[in-house]
Amino acid sequence: MLDYWLIGLAMMLVIEGLLPFLFPDLWRETFRKMVSLTDGQLRFVGITSMLSGLLLLYLVK
Numbered sequence: 001m002l003d004y005w006l007i008g009l010a011m012m013l014v015i016e017g018l019l020p021f022l023f024p025d026l027w028r029e030t031f032r033k034m035v036s037l038t039d040g041q042l043r044f045v046g047i048t049s050m051l052s053g054l055l056l057l058y059l060v061k
Contacts, residue, residue, distance in 0.1 A: 020027040034042070 019030075034045070037045070
């Protein structure tokens with residue numbers, strides 16, 4: 001079971017590292033825009049991301 005968690009963590013780090021590696025200017029501008037969002041907007045982005053991940057896990061499994 002721990003192996004799956006570590007594999008998932010490793011894949012998350014690889015995927016999250018792609019944007020700043022390939023498009024550093026775009027990543028920086030996106031991050032700059034996210035900092036200016038309100039707490040409610042950030043929470044919406046977070047819950048949308050989590051639900052998308054859960055849906056993807058459900059569809060794959």
